[in-house]
Amino acid sequence: MSALALTLDMRRDRLGLKGPKAPDWLAAHGLPVPAAPNTWTRVGQSSGADAPFVARLGAAEFFLEDAAAGGTLERIAPPAAEHPPGVFPLLREDWAYDLAGDAVHEVLAQVCNVNFAALALDSRPLIMTMMIGVAVLVVPQAAAGGREYRIWCDPTFGPYLGESLGTVVIDCGGRYTGAAE
Numbered sequence: 001m002s003a004l005a006l007t008l009d010m011r012r013d014r015l016g017l018k019g020p021k022a023p024d025w026l027a028a029h030g031l032p033v034p035a036a037p038n039t040w041t042r043v044g045q046s047s048g049a050d051a052p053f054v055a056r057l058g059a060a061e062f063f064l065e066d067a068a069a070g071g072t073l074e075r076i077a078p079p080a081a082e083h084p085p086g087v088f089p090l091l092r093e094d095w096a097y098d099l100a101g102d103a104v105h106e107v108l109a110q111v112c113n114v115n116f117a118a119l120a121l122d123s124r125p126l127i128m129t130m131m132i133g134v135a136v137l138v139v140p141q142a143a144a145g146g147r148e149y150r151i152w153c154d155p156t157f158g159p160y161l162g163e164s165l166g167t168v169v170i171d172c173g174g175r176y177t178g179a180a181e
Contacts (some may be wrong), residue, residue: 004174006166013073014092014152016060020084024063026054029076033062038126040139043072053150055126055137063092063123063137063152073145097165100148103172108149110168116140116149123143132164 005166017026023033032041034056043052052072053065066073080089098181100106105117112131127138134157139150153161166176 001072003098004103004107004172005106006162006174006176007049007098008162008178009096009098010178011068012096013066013070013077014096015064015073015077015080016062016081016090016092017064018058018090019086019088020060021084022060022062022088025080025084025087029079031064031072031076038128039124040126040155041124053139055139057126057128057137058166067124067130067131069092091180093155094152095155095161097151098148099151100143100146101174102146103174104147104149105167107165107172107174111165112138114138116147127171132161134161136161152169 031043031052031054032056034041037056037058040053040055042055052062055063057063062161064073077089080087083089084180090158108114108116112129114129115125116127116138119127121140121142125140127140129136129138134153137152140147143149151161162176169176
């Protein structure tokens with residue numbers, strides 16, 4: 001596994017959708033729909049970590065994040081903005097962080113009460129929890145030799161979460177990159 005690192009990633013577009021017709025609307029626009037709440041999937045058959053991401057937050061609420069190269073959300077955002085019946089777009093300006101490295105579970109144990117090491121990755125869990133007093137979405141994923149975590153939070157708490165989590169990462173021998181200016 002690699003050295004411990006927390007990285008701010010603000011380069012991706014995000015979109016929220018909710019409503020009774022949201023699952024059908026996503027499928028009609030070529031996006032996979034996770035079968036159960038609190039799970040996620042990526043767009044494409046052999047999608048890697050940089051493929052567009054679709055999370056099901058509830059029965060009819062979704063959080064989408066585009067790949068770094070973009071394109072998927074640019075394609076579906078205009079039709080969503082036309083307010084199709086039963087589909088309601090939501091502004092998502094979440095701050096996103098990537099946490100990875102050898103001591104990742106040591107860091108998470110200090111900032112959150114979820115035992116992330118015990119999660120079965122094959123079920124593609126999406127965890128909604130509190131981290132250092134901030135509501136977050138967390139997606140654990142397999143990485144070379146271990147796990148990495150994608151963490152999102154409301155933009156009003158983004159700087160605080162990054163500074164606080166970054167301090168713990170640094171205390172555990174890691175580095176924090178991409179801090180907002």
